[in-house]
Amino acid sequence: MQKTLVILKPDALQRGLIGEITTRFEKKGLKLVANKMAQLDSKTLRDHYSHLADKPFFPTIESFMSSSPVIIQVWEGFEAIEVIRTMCGVTNSRAAAPGTIRGDLSSSYGSNVIHASDSEQSAEEEVKRFFNDKELFSYNKVIEQYSYSDEERDN
Numbered sequence: 001m002q003k004t005l006v007i008l009k010p011d012a013l014q015r016g017l018i019g020e021i022t023t024r025f026e027k028k029g030l031k032l033v034a035n036k037m038a039q040l041d042s043k044t045l046r047d048h049y050s051h052l053a054d055k056p057f058f059p060t061i062e063s064f065m066s067s068s069p070v071i072i073q074v075w076e077g078f079e080a081i082e083v084i085r086t087m088c089g090v091t092n093s094r095a096a097a098p099g100t101i102r103g104d105l106s107s108s109y110g111s112n113v114i115h116a117s118d119s120e121q122s123a124e125e126e127v128k129r130f131f132n133d134k135e136l137f138s139y140n141k142v143i144e145q146y147s148y149s150d151e152e153r154d155n
């Protein structure tokens with residue numbers, strides 16, 4: 001099972017989309033294993049978006065991402081990293097496919113409602129960036145046998 005980090009960005013909080021996005025992941029069969037609300041500071045954002053730190057639009061991302069609290073979640077499931085990235089759609093929401101979170105719920109490049117880890121390495125780093133061991137939960141979900149086949153669960 002993989003864990004992946006999701007941030008529901010300030011536009012999702014302001015526009016009342018937290019429930020809708022969370023419901024999509026729940027309905028997909030993913031398991032919520034960590035959840036918190038936080039207002040992100042400059043150091044955290046510089047670490048989190050270090051791959052964009054030298055881009056001209058970085059100050060815009062920084063001020064947007066710290067403009068209100070965000071919801072930070074960890075979801076668990078088979079191939080959860082790719083499953084959630086696919087559900088999010090491409091970065092530019094105007095190009096994101098209908099049916100995806102960005103495609104259905106936003107129309108912007110920067111204000112694109114959600115962040116999701118893009119690889120196993122980034123998922124591991126990002127989960128550690130925002131949660132300690134005590135904040136990450138391990139529990140059985142009784143309906144798991146209906147979310148995945150026996151063969152998948154045995155692997």
Ligand code: UDP
Binds near residue numbers: 061118
């Ligand atoms: N972003 C932007 N303009 C760009 C590229 C990125 O405003 O040209 C913002 C956008 O909000 C995006 C975030 O920076 O979600 C992180 O960029 P990344 O390339 O990692 O895209 P993502 O992984 O979020 O799809």
Ligand code: MG
Binds near residue numbers: 116118
């Ligand atoms: Mg990214």
